[in-house]
Amino acid sequence: MEVTFKVYRKDPEKDGKPGRSNYTVEVPDGATVLEALLKIRDEMDSSLAFRCSCLRGHCGDCMVRVNGSSRLTCTAKVSAYTQKGPEISLDPLRNVPVIKDLVFDWDAFMWNKIRATKPWLDASETAADGESIIPDAPLQDLRKVMSCYNCGMCDEGCSVLPVDFDFLGPAALTKAYRFVFDPKEKDHKERMKVLEGPKGVWDCVHCYEADEHCPRGIEPTKRIIAIRDEAFRAGITNEKVARHHQSFAASVKESGWLDEGRLAVESEGLTNISGLMKLLPTAAKAMVRGKAPIPYMHSKRPGAEQIKRIFEKGEAEKK
Amino acid sequence: MKYAFYPGCVSKGGCPELFPSSVKVADKLNIEIEEMKDVACTGAGVLPQYLSDPINARTLAKAEKLGLPMMTICSTCQGVLAQANYRLTSDPEYRAKINKEYLAEEGLEYKGTTDVKHLLWVLFEDYGIDRLKSLIRRPLTGLKVSPFYGCFLRRPPEAITPTKESNARKSYLDQIIGIVGAELADISGKGKCCGFPILSANEENSLAMVAKHTGESKEKGADFMVTPCPLCHLNLDGNQSRAEAQTGQEINLPILHLPQFVGLALGFDPEEMNLKRHIVSTKTVETKVEMLT
Numbered sequence A: 001m002e003v004t005f006k007v008y009r010k011d012p013e014k015d016g017k018p019g020r021s022n023y024t025v026e027v028p029d030g031a032t033v034l035e036a037l038l039k040i041r042d043e044m045d046s047s048l049a050f051r052c053s054c055l056r057g058h059c060g061d062c063m064v065r066v067n068g069s070s071r072l073t074c075t076a077k078v079s080a081y082t083q084k085g086p087e088i089s090l091d092p093l094r095n096v097p098v099i100k101d102l103v104f105d106w107d108a109f110m111w112n113k114i115r116a117t118k119p120w121l122d123a124s125e126t127a128a129d130g131e132s133i134i135p136d137a138p139l140q141d142l143r144k145v146m147s148c149y150n151c152g153m154c155d156e157g158c159s160v161l162p163v164d165f166d167f168l169g170p171a172a173l174t175k176a177y178r179f180v181f182d183p184k185e186k187d188h189k190e191r192m193k194v195l196e197g198p199k200g201v202w203d204c205v206h207c208y209e210a211d212e213h214c215p216r217g218i219e220p221t222k223r224i225i226a227i228r229d230e231a232f233r234a235g236i237t238n239e240k241v242a243r244h245h246q247s248f249a250a251s252v253k254e255s256g257w258l259d260e261g262r263l264a265v266e267s268e269g270l271t272n273i274s275g276l277m278k279l280l281p282t283a284a285k286a287m288v289r290g291k292a293p294i295p296y297m298h299s300k301r302p303g304a305e306q307i308k309r310i311f312e313k314g315e316a317e318k319k
Numbered sequence B: 001m002k003y004a005f006y007p008g009c010v011s012k013g014g015c016p017e018l019f020p021s022s023v024k025v026a027d028k029l030n031i032e033i034e035e036m037k038d039v040a041c042t043g044a045g046v047l048p049q050y051l052s053d054p055i056n057a058r059t060l061a062k063a064e065k066l067g068l069p070m071m072t073i074c075s076t077c078q079g080v081l082a083q084a085n086y087r088l089t090s091d092p093e094y095r096a097k098i099n100k101e102y103l104a105e106e107g108l109e110y111k112g113t114t115d116v117k118h119l120l121w122v123l124f125e126d127y128g129i130d131r132l133k134s135l136i137r138r139p140l141t142g143l144k145v146s147p148f149y150g151c152f153l154r155r156p157p158e159a160i161t162p163t164k165e166s167n168a169r170k171s172y173l174d175q176i177i178g179i180v181g182a183e184l185a186d187i188s189g190k191g192k193c194c195g196f197p198i199l200s201a202n203e204e205n206s207l208a209m210v211a212k213h214t215g216e217s218k219e220k221g222a223d224f225m226v227t228p229c230p231l232c233h234l235n236l237d238g239n240q241s242r243a244e245a246q247t248g249q250e251i252n253l254p255i256l257h258l259p260q261f262v263g264l265a266l267g268f269d270p271e272e273m274n275l276k277r278h279i280v281s282t283k284t285v286e287t288k289v290e291m292l293t
Helices: A033-043 A106-116 A136-146 A153-157 A169-180 A189-196 A209-213 A220-234 A239-255 A260-268 A273-288 A304-318 B018-028 B049-066 B075-090 B092-106 B119-127 B129-134 B165-179 B203-219 B230-236 B240-247 B258-266 B283-292
Strands: A002-009 A019-026 A063-066 A069-072 A087-091 A098-100 B002-006 B032-035 B070-072 B116-118 B144-147 B224-227 B255-257
Touching: A002 A033, A019 A033, A033 A087, A069 A153, A106 A169, A136 A169, A153 A169, A153 A209, A169 A189, A169 A220, A189 A220, A209 A220, A220 B049, A239 A260, A239 A304, A260 A273, A273 B240, A304 B049, A304 B092, B002 B049, B018 B032, B018 B255, B018 B258, B049 B070, B049 B075, B049 B092, B070 B075, B070 B119, B075 B092, B075 B116, B075 B230, B116 B119, B119 B129, B119 B165, B119 B258, B129 B165, B144 B165, B165 B258, B203 B224, B203 B230, B203 B240, B224 B230, B224 B258, B230 B255, B255 B258
Parallel strands: A002 A087, B002 B032, B002 B070, B070 B116, B144 B224, B224 B255
Antiparallel strands: A002 A019, A063 A069, A063 A087
C-alpha cells in the first residue's frame, strides 16, 4: 500500500525551526511504522533522524507519536493508522526537548529524573557467609516493576508533565518504588525525603493515565500511591502535604465526613497569614453566592462513632 | 428502579447546589433514591488505602444490607468506591480479613454483591436513553458544550471499564450532550485531571491545568463545560479566576454539574437548578436557556 508520512523536522545545524517533510512510500501490508521510516531514510532522505534499537518492542528506544498517540514504531503497524486515509503523522513526544527531527533528549525526559531518586540500594548488612537471602514473596511484586524497560510511555501519558516538565514523573517514581519496597533496603528515610520533596510523589494527580499507557502492565500510578501510603504511615515529611492530609483524616475520623472549610484553612496553616488571605476572595464570593453556609457549621454524621472505631483500628494496625 | 444514594461530601459542602438539583432530577425521572446518611467519606484518594478500604467496605456492606445498588453523583466517590469494591470482590481472602477485623464488631459483613454506579452510567445502563429522550422538554439547541469527565470516571480499567461493553462509559458524557440537543465542543483534556488533587501540594500546577482545560474549551467556542465530578467543579469553577490571573488569560467559562445540565433539558429553570450558586457567573447560560423556552 502507498502511504504518505508527514514527519516532524527540526535541524539545529540549519535554522532550528520546526517544520514537516512529506514522504510517500510503498510498504507491504504488514509493515511496521519503523520499517517505513527505515525505507524512507535508506531510499529517500538520509538526513532524517530517528531512534531505534531492538526492533521488537523491548527497549522503548523508538517511541514517537503516531497520529498523535505515543507508540513504539517497531510494533505499530502502518495499517492500523490508515483507516481514515493513507496519511500518517509522526511527531516527537510532547513537552520534551527535541535534538533533531524525531530524536529527543532522553536525559531531560527521563534519565536525569531517575538519577535524582537515587536508584541504587542502600542494602542491609550481609550475613556472615556473605549472602543476603531474602524470601521470594516480596520479590514477586518487585520483579514486575523490574520488568520495566524504560520506554517512557507512562511519562508521555502523564497529566502533570505537560504543565510542569520538572515533575519527576511516573517512570522515575516507579523506579523508586522498586527500592522503597525492597526488603534489602536498610533505611529509606533519605530516599523518601527526595520522593516527598518538590516535584515528587505529592505532585502526582493519580489520574491513572500512566497505568493506561504502560505496555508492560506495571501500573506506575498504583506504585506512586503505594509510596504515598507508606509516607502517610511513617509520617509525611512534606509539611504542607502533611497539614492537608492530617486535616482531611482528622475530619473524617471525628465526624465521618469531610469538613471542607476546616480543610482549606488547616491546609494553609493557621499561622500562615498570606496563605489564608489568598483564600479570602473565593471564600467571600462563595458566601455571596450562598455556597458557604453562614454561620459555618459541620456536624457529625450518624455512624460517626463506628467510622472512628474503624479508623483507629486501621491506624493502630499500621503503626 | 431504586438506589442507595451516596451523595458524597462535596455535594453538601463546597458544591451545595449539586445535592438538591440531583434530587430534583432523580425525582423527575422517577428514579427512587434512599440517601445513605450513616456512612463515611470515601477518602477521595487522599486517605491511604489501609484506612479507606475498611470504611468503604462498611459503606458497601450497608448498601448490600439494604438490598440496593448504589448510585453516586461524583466521579471521585465513584472511582474510589469502585476501586475498593474491585479489591474486595476479586480477593475473597482480603474481604474476609476486612470483614473480620473491621466490620464484624458492628455486626456487618460485606459479601461482595454491591454494584456502584454513577448517575451518568445509570442513565445509559439502567434507565435507558430512549426513556430519557422522551422526557426532554427543552432541547438545548444551539448551546455548545465541552465534556469534562473527572479522571476517576475513566480509569483504572479493572474498576471502571472491566468489560468490553463498559468501554462505552468513556463516551457517555459526549453522548449525553447530543442527546439533550446541544452541540459538542470537544476538548483534548476531557479525560485528564482537573488539577484539584494537587491544589494543596502544588497550586501552580493545579491552576495551570484549570487554565489549560477551560481555555481550550473557550477556544472551541463552548458556552459552558459540563462535569459529573463536583471536585473538578470546585477547581474549574471555584479557582478559574485564580487560573486566569496566573496565566494572564481571560476565560470566564461557566461550569455546570451533570444533573443541572440534564435538569435544564428536562424543563427545570436555571433558578431551580441553583445555577446562581456558581463562582463563575452563569448569566450567559441562563439567558440562552431562557430564550429556548
